[in-house]
Amino acid sequence: xxxxxxxxxxxxxxxxxxxxxxxxxxxxxxxxxxxxxxxxxxxxxxxxxxxxxxxxxxxxxxxxxxxxxxxxxxxxxxxxxxxxxxxxxxxxxxxxxxxxxxxxxxxxxxxxxxxxxxxxxxxxxxxxxxxxxxxxxxxxxxxxxxxxxxxxxxxxxxxxxxxxxxxxxxxxxxxxxxxxxxxxxxxxxxxxxxxxxxxxxxxxxxxxxxxxxxxxxxxxxxxxxxxxxxxxxxxxxxxxxxxxxxxxxxxxxxxxxxxxxxxxxxxxxxxxxxxxxxxxxxxxxxxxxxxxxxxxxxxxxxxxxxxxxxxxxxxxxxxxxxxxxxxxxxxxxxxxxxxxxxxxxxxxxxxxxxxxxxxxxxxxxxxxxxxxxxxxxxxxxxxxxxxxxxxxxxxxxxxxxxxxxxxxxxxxxxxxxxxxxxxxxxxxxxxxxxxxxxxxxxxxxxxxxxxxxxxxxxxxxxxxxxxxxxxxxxxxxxxxxxxxxxxxxxxxxxxxxxxxxxxxxxxxxxxxxxxxxxxxxxxxxxxxxxxxxxxxxxxxxxxxxxxxxxxxxxxxxxxxxxxxxxxx
Amino acid sequence: xxxxxxxxxxxxxxxxxxxxxxxxxxxxxxxxxxxxxxxxxxxxxxxxxxxxxxxxxxxxxxxxxxxxxxxxxxxxxxxxxxxxxxxxxxxxxxxxxxxxxxxxxxxxxxxxxxxxxxxxxxxxxxxxxxxxxxxxxxxxxxxxxxxxxxxxxxxxxxxxx
Numbered sequence: 240x241x242x243x244x245x246x247x248x249x250x251x252x253x254x255x256x257x258x259x260x261x262x263x264x265x266x267x268x269x270x271x272x273x274x275x276x277x278x279x280x281x282x283x284x285x286x287x288x289x290x291x292x293x294x295x296x297x298x299x300x301x302x303x304x305x306x307x308x309x310x311x312x313x314x315x316x317x318x319x320x321x322x323x324x325x326x327x328x329x330x331x332x333x334x335x336x337x338x339x340x341x342x343x344x345x346x347x348x349x350x351x352x353x354x355x356x357x358x359x360x361x362x363x364x365x366x367x368x369x370x371x372x373x374x375x376x377x378x379x380x381x382x383x384x385x386x387x388x389x390x391x392x393x394x395x396x397x398x399x400x401x402x403x404x405x406x407x408x409x410x411x412x413x414x415x416x417x418x419x420x421x422x423x424x425x426x427x428x429x430x431x432x433x434x435x436x437x438x439x440x441x442x443x444x445x446x447x448x449x450x451x452x453x454x455x456x457x458x459x460x461x462x463x464x465x466x467x468x469x470x471x472x473x474x475x476x477x478x479x480x481x482x483x484x485x486x487x488x489x490x491x492x493x494x495x496x497x498x499x500x501x502x503x504x505x506x507x508x509x510x511x512x513x514x515x516x517x518x519x520x521x522x523x524x525x526x527x528x529x530x531x532x533x534x535x536x537x538x539x540x541x542x543x544x545x546x547x548x549x550x551x552x553x554x555x556x557x558x559x560x561x562x563x564x565x566x567x568x569x570x571x572x573x574x575x576x577x578x579x580x581x582x583x584x585x586x587x588x589x590x591x592x593x594x595x596x597x598x599x600x601x602x603x604x605x606x607x608x609x610x611x612x613x614x615x616x617x618x619x620x621x622x623x624x625x626x627x628x629x630x631x632x633x634x635x636x637x638x639x640x641x642x643x644x645x646x647x648x649x650x651x652x653x654x655x656x657x658x659x660x661x662x663x664x665x666x667x668x669x670x671x672x673x674x675x676x677x678x679x680x681x682x683x684x685x686x687x688x689x690x691x692x693x694x695x696x697x698x699x700x701x702x703x704x705x706x707x708x709x710x711x712x713x714x715x716x717x718x719x720x721x722x723x724x725x726x727x728x729x730x731x732x733x734x735x736x737x738x739x740x741x742x743x744x745x746x747x748x749x750x751x752x753x754x755x756x757x758x759x760x761x762x763x764x765x766x767x768x769x770x771x772x773x774x775x776x777x778x779x780x781x782x783x784x785x786x787x788x789x790x791x792x793x794x795x796x797x798x799x800x801x802x803x804x805x806x807x
Numbered sequence: 808x809x810x811x812x813x814x815x816x817x818x819x820x821x822x823x824x825x826x827x828x829x830x831x832x833x834x835x836x837x838x839x840x841x842x843x844x845x846x847x848x849x850x851x852x853x854x855x856x857x858x859x860x861x862x863x864x865x866x867x868x869x870x871x872x873x874x875x876x877x878x879x880x881x882x883x884x885x886x887x888x889x890x891x892x893x894x895x896x897x898x899x900x901x902x903x904x905x906x907x908x909x910x911x912x913x914x915x916x917x918x919x920x921x922x923x924x925x926x927x928x929x930x931x932x933x934x935x936x937x938x939x940x941x942x943x944x945x946x947x948x949x950x951x952x953x954x955x956x957x958x959x960x961x962x963x964x965x966x967x968x
Contacts, residue, residue, distance in 0.1 A: 463918035
């Protein structure tokens with residue numbers, strides 16, 4: 240089975256709306272995408288039609304990435320993933336480019352979301368984006384040479400960065416237009432700072448206490464996830480995914496497993512699906528608890544952080560009982576789960592369901608109507624729905640701007656269509672709105688868990704398809720065929736059919752997408768993660784302008800930027 | 808010191824032993840947290856595990872005020888100059904706990920942007936294994952450091968003599 244093979248029988252319904260659609264190579268891929276292949280001269284024309292034609296209406300640019308195919312005539316391929324929230328169709332645009340001239344025009348003029356995604360494609364794959372306002376390295380450091388995700392780059396080749404080579408924005412040394420009237424200064428926050436909650440760095444120019452210009456530098460935790468996954472088997476990537484968003488590691492592993500299962504054409508058994516839902520929702524709850532706890536610490540409400548830490552510790556105990564690890568669980572497997580849940584799983588889950596609401600209500604009572612908290616967060620860091628979509632926001636931050644977009648409802652997976660839950664939204668789009676949305680989502684997660692535990696089916700937790708999962712040990716010792724499967728899986732790994740597929744789940748921060756490319760061997764050819772907070776954080780320096788320094792801190796923590804996921 | 812009958816008594820010791828005793832029981836950690844390990848560090852100092860019981864809860868983000876650097880998380884080549892600079896800014900005596908597989912050896916990130924252990928550029932006293940280490944493991948690492956301080960076996964003591 241080839242996943243992205245075009246369905247020859249049905250012409251794609253979107254073709255007629257594209258400029259010169261008859262000449263374009265348009266197909267429907269097996270993962271439900273309309274797939275357009277074009278050359279770079281027509282790229283902007285096609286993208287503009289995708290955005291502006293009301294029938295196409297692709298208002299969200301999800302991801303831009305490069306893929307390297309050294310054996311092809313046109314070596315690189317730039318891949319755009321787009322979606323329309325109202326029409327719910329998804330589009331993938333592929334642009335092959337030559338090795339000696341890897342350039343494409345920038346999409347920044349159409350979606351601001353292209354800003355950092357294009358910089359990343361330049362940094363790691365060496366694709367130049369003509370017309371990009373600030374095309375410099377983003378994840379690797381200033382002394383780095385070469386482009387790490389190219390197939391001919393040695394994964395272990397490091398470059399040394401010395402202290403006086405560290406990045407300083409050009410505008411720091413430029414004369415300030417207001418210099419003769421006001422006292423201005425440039426400050427640096429991070430990458431090691433208690434309020435950044437991770438390895439982020441912001442350089443800001445201040446006019447008194449007012450921020451007039453800011454720039455972010457990231458990549459301080461760039462751990463080469465994508466390059467590492469190319470040298471491991473499909474199943475061996477799961478521990479790496481845990482360390483993307485380490486506050487809710489279960490969700491990452493499940494999202495990845497779903498992506499590979501989609502390519503293999505298999506499904507996890509019902510019991511595994513429900514356990515995945517329960518633990519994913521607990522992880523979402525923990526993630527929100529960390530985010531809200533950090534937000535409240537940063538505006539001076541330390542005790543709430545401790546209130547949220549108590550239930551977190553108890554959820555850790557549950558995860559430890561299931562998976563053996565507290566934080567990085569590595570519990571999902573391709574085709575199901577590593578092993579079944581413990582005997583007292585239901586009892587433990589029910590205890591947590593009865594126990595956690597108290598902590599949420601305590602914080603709610605203490606904080607939601609608190610004048611100091613509202614004064615610090617209301618109207619701070621507000622973004623309109625259009626702006627947020629333009630920046631590629633998803634998840635709680637987008638919902639706080641009034642867009643009820645949640646993948647669990649929009650494109651249900653893992654049986655989310657069977658659960659009753661609400662999608663909380665707010666309208667003001669400020670830090671306070673983000674707080675309210677997250678607090679309510681914690682309650683909704685508990686609602687989902689309650690329904691799931693009531694309907695937890697019996698049965699196996701891993702598929703019996705031995706292309707993906709090992710046969711049970713007793714069978715390996717007693718049956719020849721099982722022994723052969725065991726041998727083949729251990730030695731060759733899971734053989735995912737050649738092709739490409741994008742699959743997305745609702746992570747704690749928004750749409751967590753995996754673009755998986757397989758060449759049919761036992762290892763991934765390319766894995767591109769679409770990290771939700773990458774898109775969210777690129778708007779941050781622009782949101783700061785006109786705010787005070789303490790506001791910058793209150794905005795940052797309400798966005799919940801997790802460095803592991805941001806930098807990968 | 809009081810004797811059983813209530814009269815006072817003297818305790819004699821060496822000055823350096825007394826200083827070491829004082830130092831080991833009031834370690835002020837500087838959490839250089841970058842990744843997953845930082846979350847477990849937070850658990851360690853929070854109410855449930857409560858590192859305060861062992862005199863090491865006064866977390867300071869200023870290198871001038873702290874004497875135990877806990878490197879919690881992956882250090883990349885981009886971050887390395889920052890770690891070095893903050894270590895240099897700490898006042899002596901200073902100790903380093905390398906928390907987790909990444910800080911100790913680079914962990915399973917054997918890659919183009921990851922430092923293969925912080926001891927490439929700063930001296931490390933205690934290596935705590937785990938990915939991430941549990942709070943219990945980190946606490947054991949800190950106990951180990953306390954024993955080393957009392958015995959005068961830390962990297963600082965070695966470099967001094």
